[in-house]
Amino acid sequence: MRRFGDLFKLVLRYRLNLAGNIAFNALGSVLSLFTFLAIVPFLRILFRTGNAAPDQGAENGGQADAVFARLSQSLDALVAVHGAERALLFMCGAIAILAFVKNLVTYLSFYSLSTIRTGVARDLRNQMFDRILALPVGYFTEQRKGDLISRMTNDLMEVEFSVIGTLEVLFKAPIMILLSLITLFAISWELTLFALVFMPVAGVVISRIATTLRGAAGRGKERLGALISRLEETLGAMMVVKAFDAAPRFRDRFSEHNEGYFRLMRRLYKREYLSSPVSEFVSMSVIAVLLGVGGRLVLRGEGLEGELFIGYLVVFSQIIPPARSLSDALFKVQKGAASLDRLDEVLQAEVTVEEPKEPVTFGFETSIRFDQVRFGYPGSTAAALDGFSLDITKGETVALVGASGSGKTTVARLLLRLYDPDSGSVRVDGTDIRELRMGELRRHIGFVTQDPLLFNDTVEANIALFDPTPDAGRIAEVSEVAHAREFIDQLPEGDQTPIGDGGGRLSGGQRQRLAIARALYHDPPILVLDEATSALDAEGERLVQAAIERVMEGRTALVIAHRLSTVRRADRIVVMSQGRIVEVGTHAELMALEGTYHGMVALQQLEG
Ligand SMILES: Nc1ncnc2c1ncn2[C@@H]1O[C@H](COP(=O)(O)OP(=O)(O)OP(=O)(O)O)[C@@H](O)[C@H]1O
Numbered sequence: 165m166r167r168f169g170d171l172f173k174l175v176l177r178y179r180l181n182l183a184g185n186i187a188f189n190a191l192g193s194v195l196s197l198f199t200f201l202a203i204v205p206f207l208r209i210l211f212r213t214g215n216a217a218p219d220q221g222a223e224n225g226g227q228a229d230a231v232f233a234r235l236s237q238s239l240d241a242l243v244a245v246h247g248a249e250r251a252l253l254f255m256c257g258a259i260a261i262l263a264f265v266k267n268l269v270t271y272l273s274f275y276s277l278s279t280i281r282t283g284v285a286r287d288l289r290n291q292m293f294d295r296i297l298a299l300p301v302g303y304f305t306e307q308r309k310g311d312l313i314s315r316m317t318n319d320l321m322e323v324e325f326s327v328i329g330t331l332e333v334l335f336k337a338p339i340m341i342l343l344s345l346i347t348l349f350a351i352s353w354e355l356t357l358f359a360l361v362f363m364p365v366a367g368v369v370i371s372r373i374a375t376t377l378r379g380a381a382g383r384g385k386e387r388l389g390a391l392i393s394r395l396e397e398t399l400g401a402m403m404v405v406k407a408f409d410a411a412p413r414f415r416d417r418f419s420e421h422n423e424g425y426f427r428l429m430r431r432l433y434k435r436e437y438l439s440s441p442v443s444e445f446v447s448m449s450v451i452a453v454l455l456g457v458g459g460r461l462v463l464r465g466e467g468l469e470g471e472l473f474i475g476y477l478v479v480f481s482q483i484i485p486p487a488r489s490l491s492d493a494l495f496k497v498q499k500g501a502a503s504l505d506r507l508d509e510v511l512q513a514e515v516t517v518e519e520p521k522e523p524v525t526f527g528f529e530t531s532i533r534f535d536q537v538r539f540g541y542p543g544s545t546a547a548a549l550d551g552f553s554l555d556i557t558k559g560e561t562v563a564l565v566g567a568s569g570s571g572k573t574t575v576a577r578l579l580l581r582l583y584d585p586d587s588g589s590v591r592v593d594g595t596d597i598r599e600l601r602m603g604e605l606r607r608h609i610g611f612v613t614q615d616p617l618l619f620n621d622t623v624e625a626n627i628a629l630f631d632p633t634p635d636a637g638r639i640a641e642v643s644e645v646a647h648a649r650e651f652i653d654q655l656p657e658g659d660q661t662p663i664g665d666g667g668g669r670l671s672g673g674q675r676q677r678l679a680i681a682r683a684l685y686h687d688p689p690i691l692v693l694d695e696a697t698s699a700l701d702a703e704g705e706r707l708v709q710a711a712i713e714r715v716m717e718g719r720t721a722l723v724i725a726h727r728l729s730t731v732r733r734a735d736r737i738v739v740m741s742q743g744r745i746v747e748v749g750t751h752a753e754l755m756a757l758e759g760t761y762h763g764m765v766a767l768q769q770l771e772g
């Protein structure tokens with residue numbers, strides 16, 4: 165139930181609107197009661213004109229009856245002075261004015277609610293997005309992406325509609341019910357006591373149905389998440405789907421999930437739709453009983469006047485809509501709670517890569533050191549790195565080579581603290597990077613990822629990564645260094661050209677050069693280049709190679725490459741195999757060793 169507390173805290177941010185909503189609701193309830201009670205004097209004018217009613221209120225001695233008696237006396241006086249027809253007109257005018265004011269007040273209550281409802285949804289969305297940004301990369305598996313999208317859209321909407329939307333009912337209905345009950349007691353307490361006996365019965369029936377709804381709703385949302393994952397995956401791999409003529413298989417996979425979702429939701433709605441007829445039946449039964457009992461009181465002349473009884477019935481019928489919306493709200497809240505749980509799972513997800521409590525300021529004077537690092541990806545049993553130790557002196561260029569899957573990219577990820585090692589440590593100038601502020605550490609490292617991740621925006625936005633005040637001079641400089649200038653200048657709008665989804669309008673090599681330019685934009689002292697030249701042709705590779713050598717001057721670099729020509733000039737070459745270092749040395753030293761590196765070079769020469 166903690167999540168409802170959190171949600172309520174969000175609602176409380178809109179105190180003023182909330183107070184306005186409650187106040188207008190209360191006022192609206194009073195006014196609507198008056199509007200409906202106006203039927204009583206109306207009936208009295210129609211049926212009793214001329215013969216003043218016997219003063220029953222005085223006989224009963226009740227205070228409420230005295231009030232009614234006084235009111236009917238003034239009404240009789242009105243009729244006596246102006247005549248029945250004028251009095252009738254007067255009553256009609258009063259009803260119209262009451263109705264106008266009542267609806268104005270109702271509108272104002274909704275008016276204040278609109279800010280709460282949309283505001284809370286906005287705050288929740290922001291909270292979710294912040295959380296998503298804060299979660300470690302290990303959290304985002306392919307399967308989770310679609311599920312997260314589903315949570316951010318469907319579940320959030322569900323919370324807005326069901327939980328926040330029912331706030332209105334929660335504040336309005338009880339006020340309306342309470343006021344109506346007071347009025348009913350005032351008119352006839354015997355009858356009201358009678359009616360009240362039936363209320364708990366209805367309540368139990370309805371809440372029994374509602375509680376079963378929640379579990380079903382939660383499972384439904386899970387299914388929807390899986391469904392959206394399928395969609396997201398298919399959209400992302402459309403090229404493969406078409407090229408391999410795999411559409412029928414993808415359709416089968418999708419419709420299997422879709423069918424499961426359909427069955428679940430059908431069951432859910434069958435149950436949800438039950439609430440309305442059940443509560444309507446229960447309330448109509450209560451009215452039927454009231455008609456019998458109250459009618460008898462009137463017929464026997466036992467302290468209930470005919471027109472008051474009709475007024476009573478009208479007021480009683482006004483209890484039914486709020487009572488029903490309250491029971492509907494109960495259903496909705498149960499459904500919404502399942503969605504709120506799903507939002508909460510993300511909001512409470514553990515941030516495994518944590519900011520230090522007392523961060524040490526970043527300084528890089530001497531070295532980067534991997535010390536006996538062991539790391540396995542979450543969910544996999546094998547270690548990606550095992551006993552990995554490496555010292556990189558400031559200013560040095562170290563190349564990482566090794567077979568695919570040997571752990572090269574993992575080394576880069578650990579240096580950027582995208583993951584934390586299971587044991588051992590990564591240190592900069594002897595300080596464990598877990599003691600550095602993450603942002604500060606990462607700002608000092610330029611990272612070119614193996615797969616250049618570009619955004620559907622302009623060249624400029626991609627290089628400066630949405631820097632609100634991009635430095636045009638710097639962009640020109642770094643794109644020049646990355647040999648990206650020549651193709652950028654040929655784009656229709658230069659730096660301002662949109663590059664399409666994931667940079668889809670650029671060639672692989674152009675994307676890579678853009679990614680290199682981005683890594684250089686903040687002039688980082690440390691560069692990490694993962695396969696930076698793999699997607700380039702011989703000429704492109706030569707250009708980038710020359711550029712990289714230029715940008716490495718005065719920088720410390722960790723270069724990961726399959727193409728050995730790229731790493732030949734590194735100060736040191738580290739050969740990896742299955743998460744371990746097997747050879748270290750310069751190109752000449754390793755060639756002389758005639759070990760793994762020698763073998764790799766020989767193989768590439770054969771290929772080349
Ligand atoms: N996100 C991940 N989740 C689980 N296992 C992973 C993940 N990324 C990599 N691995 C595993 O960790 C091991 C090391 O992967 P890594 O990406 O570091 O290799 P690599 O040397 O960069 O390979 P390549 O040259 O093909 O890029 C591999 O066995 C791989 O299957």
Ligand SMILES: [Mg+2]
Pocket residue numbers: 572573574614694
């Ligand atoms: Mg890799």
